Amino acid sequence: MQTKPKPAGFFTPIEELTEHELLYRLLISLQNLPGSTELNEEEIIKLPSEVYEYWRNSDHGLAHSKQVLARALIILRSCPNLLRLCYMRCLDPIEITALITWASILHDFARFTQYKTLPIHQLVGSELARHAFIEEVEDHVSKNLAEMIIRHDYCCEFVDREQLPTLFIKNPLAEMFRLADKTSLSPVDEITRYNNTGKRLGKAKFFDPDFPMESRLQFNGRYEGWDYLNHFLLFFAIQPKDWFFGETRDLYREWQEKCEGGKSKACAKILEFAAAEGLDGDQIYSLVNVLDSFFKKFNLPNYVG
């Protein structure tokens, strides 16, 4: 007789998690969402292919989750004061490891889904996380997991039109997780990941010279009608001041300045992508002009050099 597959538990290490177990866990979280007396049929039908997409994807799928987790473990070791604050929030080391594991798995999962009720992937991921382990872990642990995911894509004040959310002050694990997500690879590899994402989605132009500079630099309607270049600008927009704690600020500064050539090398890489995309001299000139104007307008270091 065939036995039913058991869902992966909260403490299952990422390397032992199977595709089937993740699917089972997501079904549980959907079942537990408030107001869902039964699973939405459309969601059940789509879920296996969404899990498969996540599993094989290299820019925001399982490979990215593993990179974020590895980086988060390094960050935890480098932030003894923040770790102490996590202990004061009644989390023990095993729970902290499990939390960063599941935050790594679930934070971008919704990028592979089409849930209509919650249009933003960080909200969907956070809802799934909040309900995935009900009655298996204490409520404050589930709440922590949801908090780690809900604002993981916050960039900075002029992009998000909002000061650094107080969530990161109250929950240092959420700040460390966001840092791990933003710095899981070196700057040059991170910008390459953005470029690969744009290619995979295939919806936008690499560079649209007709995108009016004013709307470009207002970051209106986040993602709507953007070319790849505007997504790249987000990467440069984040600065050490966009982290609340000294330990996370210092780690971000070190990463953006020194890690494998830092953001300067990432900026040079954009020009390589532009050449590979077949942009002519005039287009490259206006692309550099966008970068220059952006760095000047927001008083950022000029990575074009």
Ligand SMILES: [Fe+2]
């Ligand atoms: Fe994300």
Ligand SMILES: [Fe+2]
């Ligand atoms: Fe991510």
